[in-house]
Amino acid sequence: MTRVVSQTKAAPADGAAPYLNGGGEQSDPRVLIRAPVLVLNLNYVPVNVCTVRRAVVMVDKGKAELLEQHEGLLHTVSGAVDAPAIIRLVYLVKRPFLPRKLSKKEVFLRDRFTCQYCGKKAQDLTLDHVIPRRQNGAHTWENVVAACSRCNLRKAGHTPAEAKMTLRTAPRAPDPNPYMILQNRTILDAWKPYIPWNLE
Ligand SMILES: [Zn+2]
Known part of the structure; x- marks a missing residue:
């Protein structure tokens, strides 16, 4: 051959x-x-x-x-x-692919650096527990989202329902992404045919 x-x-x-x-x-x-x-x-x-x-x-x-x-x-x-x-x-x-470890950075990546309450891309993102920790909310993919500091302040120690706020998407564990290995790397032109999606 x-x-x-x-x-x-x-x-x-x-x-x-x-x-x-x-x-x-x-x-x-x-x-x-x-x-x-x-x-x-x-x-x-x-x-x-x-x-x-x-x-x-x-x-x-x-x-x-x-x-x-x-x-x-x-x-x-x-x-x-x-x-x-x-x-x-x-x-x-x-x-x-190693399982995606729950961290602030990974949550922000999953949520595309967007506040999950107001939908704005924010510089001042924080990690919000949907069901607050003090209400025994878990530290899991399904209970953490990115929130801008304004929304986080407004929500404070409440559930979204209590704070009359709505989540834009239901949080879940991100899919294992084979292309994670390419994040924050220079993609050579020669590689592009093997990377069938836009990493930006
Ligand atoms: Zn917000």
Whole structure:
């Protein structure tokens, strides 16, 4: 079976990642070895981001196949090798995603940094217990929401009904999101076909 390994196009000079600039001799091997590599599961779902150094080892050991490469070659003691930009595991990682831990940051992410009472995107978000802690409300995904400080103040130690406030959505545990691994990362153009949704 023939496998086509395409090269990533040279990125525009302005603000482009150094490992994508030019090719061959121009690539700084010290930068290239640390460049990010998207790791896909056997089923092509992203599972991780690793370094070129790690990816080369995985391909070399037969644990992954090279799908796409950075421009430029890595020069090693045993000769020049391709620098992977995307690799795919040759086995299926069944539960690659850790359960989402309940934290303030995760709740804000789930609620899209929006107050769940007034619906405004707020800078001064707080964590609100829908059934207040003092009324034995649990510290669980189903009982915590993001609330702006104004709404939190208004609601105080009351339930939404007591405070005559309405939740915009019923809070629940977020789905395990395979693309979480890509949050707050630079997404290389070459990766985009494997990331079928807008992360912004
Ligand atoms: Zn609010």
